Amino acid sequence: MTTPFYVSPEQIMKDKADYARKGIARGRSVVVLTYADGILFVAENPSRALHKISEIYDRIAFAAVGKYNEFEALRVAGVRLADMRGYSYDRRDVTGRGLANAYAQTLGAIFTEAGKPYEVEIVVAEVGETPELDQMYRLTYDGSVGDERDFVAMGGSAEQVTTSLREHHREGMSLGDALGAAVAALTAHPQDGEDRTLTPSQLEVAVLDRTRPNRLFKRIVGAQLESLIASNGGGGAARKGKSKPTGDDAPSEPSGPEAADPDSG
Amino acid sequence: MPDKLPVDGRLPAVFTTPGVSSFTEFLGLAAPDLLPGRRQPPASVVTEAPHGTTIVAVTYPGGVVMAGDRRATMGNIIAQRDIEKVFPGDEFSCVGIAGTAGIAVEMVRLFQVELEHYEKLEGTTLSLDGKANRLSTMIRSNLPMAMQGLAAVPLFAGFDPESGEGRIFSYDITGGRYEEHSFHSVGSGSVFARGALKKLYREDFTLDDAVLACVNALYDAADDDSATGGPDLTRRIYPVVVNVDVSGFRRLPDDDVGAMVQTVVDQRMQNPGGSPAPLR
Numbered sequence: 001m002t003t004p005f006y007v008s009p010e011q012i013m014k015d016k017a018d019y020a021r022k023g024i025a026r027g028r029s030v031v032v033l034t035y036a037d038g039i040l041f042v043a044e045n046p047s048r049a050l051h052k053i054s055e056i057y058d059r060i061a062f063a064a065v066g067k068y069n070e071f072e073a074l075r076v077a078g079v080r081l082a083d084m085r086g087y088s089y090d091r092r093d094v095t096g097r098g099l100a101n102a103y104a105q106t107l108g109a110i111f112t113e114a115g116k117p118y119e120v121e122i123v124v125a126e127v128g129e130t131p132e133l134d135q136m137y138r139l140t141y142d143g144s145v146g147d148e149r150d151f152v153a154m155g156g157s158a159e160q161v162t163t164s165l166r167e168h169h170r171e172g173m174s175l176g177d178a179l180g181a182a183v184a185a186l187t188a189h190p191q192d193g194e195d196r197t198l199t200p201s202q203l204e205v206a207v208l209d210r211t212r213p214n215r216l217f218k219r220i221v222g223a224q225l226e227s228l229i230a231s232n233g234g235g236g237a238a239r240k241g242k243s244k245p246t247g248d249d250a251p252s253e254p255s256g257p258e259a260a261d262p263d264s265g
Numbered sequence: 266m267p268d269k270l271p272v273d274g275r276l277p278a279v280f281t282t283p284g285v286s287s288f289t290e291f292l293g294l295a296a297p298d299l300l301p302g303r304r305q306p307p308a309s310v311v312t313e314a315p316h317g318t319t320i321v322a323v324t325y326p327g328g329v330v331m332a333g334d335r336r337a338t339m340g341n342i343i344a345q346r347d348i349e350k351v352f353p354g355d356e357f358s359c360v361g362i363a364g365t366a367g368i369a370v371e372m373v374r375l376f377q378v379e380l381e382h383y384e385k386l387e388g389t390t391l392s393l394d395g396k397a398n399r400l401s402t403m404i405r406s407n408l409p410m411a412m413q414g415l416a417a418v419p420l421f422a423g424f425d426p427e428s429g430e431g432r433i434f435s436y437d438i439t440g441g442r443y444e445e446h447s448f449h450s451v452g453s454g455s456v457f458a459r460g461a462l463k464k465l466y467r468e469d470f471t472l473d474d475a476v477l478a479c480v481n482a483l484y485d486a487a488d489d490d491s492a493t494g495g496p497d498l499t500r501r502i503y504p505v506v507v508n509v510d511v512s513g514f515r516r517l518p519d520d521d522v523g524a525m526v527q528t529v530v531d532q533r534m535q536n537p538g539g540s541p542a543p544l545r
Binding site: 049051054055056074076077079080083084086087105106108110215 | 275276288291295375382385386
């Protein structure tokens with residue numbers, strides 16, 4: 001017969017937190033930053049089908065890093081919660097803050113009660129009528145919420161990415177400049193000194209564009225993404241990538257009108 | 266309050282359950298009281314609820330036009346003179362409603378969320394037939410109410426990216442779904458509207474021709490059906506006209522429709538029955 005060991009609650013929480021942090025650190029990074037017309041999401045994600053960035057509601061989008069099945073469950077729950085709120089009240093009554101609260105409660109409950117915490121970090125962003133009203137909430141595995149301004153970086157090399165963004169991000173940047181800053185930040189690796197490149201096909205890019213009508217979320221794919229990356233001065237690594245043949249991008253271009261299907265990427 | 270949150274504040278398991286991409290099915294699990302069609306109608310109802318009337322739809326090469334008059338009636342009373350009865354379904358479809366307005370409008374609201382919900386969860390849109398079938402299910406769930414006289418019968422149309430053309434679907438109160446070719450109409454004035462469209466329709470319609478045919482058909486419906494409202498030139502209340510083609514759903518601006526209406530009215534000043542079709 002074995003006697004159960006006593007483990008202090010502090011130790012349990014610390015172990016869970018370490019476990020979750022390790023899981024998150026293994027993943028590639030995601031950047032969320034404001035620009036003149038809204039909020040830009042950039043993820044290093046070679047997959048065209050498994051998204052890290054998604055539409056939740058008219059003005060709200062979701063970005064995540066970590067374990068896919070876990071953040072996918074959270075994304076689905078968010079879409080359901082938002083659609084149910086919007087259906088039972090009104091579309092204007094669905095807010096990023098309400099969604100962030102529901103996520104925080106859920107992640108917090110899972111962290112304290114479940115044997116294994118969710119290895120995820122997510123951002124819920126809501127674009128406002130004006131830049132001052134933009135909201136970005138960062139939620140971590142233990143349910144803590146941070147109300148962020150200007151930019152958020154999550155994932156493996158979040159610190160380097162944050163350092164780079166702090167240097168390059170300015171308020172009211174154009175979309176091209178913001179994308180350049182984001183790509184430059186994602187390729188920044190000062191420690192190992194390795195010169196990384198990111199081609200458009202390795203990027204998942206989307207915006208919440210306040211100048212659009214109704215549903216403001218839009219994926220930027222294919223030719224539009226390539227020309228945006230080519231047009232900006234920053235992100236030298238990405239420029240290099242442009243010269244690489246990008247034939248595999250062709251199917252990702254929307255066949256219909258651009259607004260047809262925000263998730264067609 | 267529909268959000269039944271448990272004590273620890275965590276979202277209920279039904280929110281994270283995988284595999285359900287339908288908003289209606291989800292609502293049935295999470296908040297069934299929000300679903301239309303779940304209500305038990307009283308044994309005998311007096312149907313003193315506003316009714317919507319005539320909707321017409323016409324295809325043309327590359328798209329479809331749908332138009333509806335602006336009248337809602339309650340018995341012999343005009344309940345509303347500027348009701349809107351044609352709505353977007355999603356980016357590539359539209360739906361017009363006839364029958365009990367309250368039930369039909371709620372059905373359309375649910376239908377819109379259903380399509381958007383699927384699109385967000387699955388990352389792809391439903392096929393046009395899939396959308397038409399979802400609407401069919403919703404009408405079927407309203408059958409008990411329909412048997413009590415509170416029926417809602419929509420007309421659904423959209424652009425099918427696979428065939429590159431506009432398509433029209435009509436329904437009956439049991440949820441039966443029928444694809445219509447060229448043109449169709451529903452509502453109390455539909456017989457007159459369909460008669461007009463039969464004479465006016467040409468296969469080589471342009472968008473403007475199709476809109477003009479719709480406005481003419483609604484004029485004829487209002488001419489002979491008291492529940493259908495004609496264009497109200499004094500208040501500038503014109504039919505709602507929408508068009509769906511390869512670039513998506515678009516509601517025609519009131520000024521454009523107003524100009525069309527003026528054309529039709531001017532023509533009717535000369536010939537109250539509208540332009541005669543060639544006999545031979």
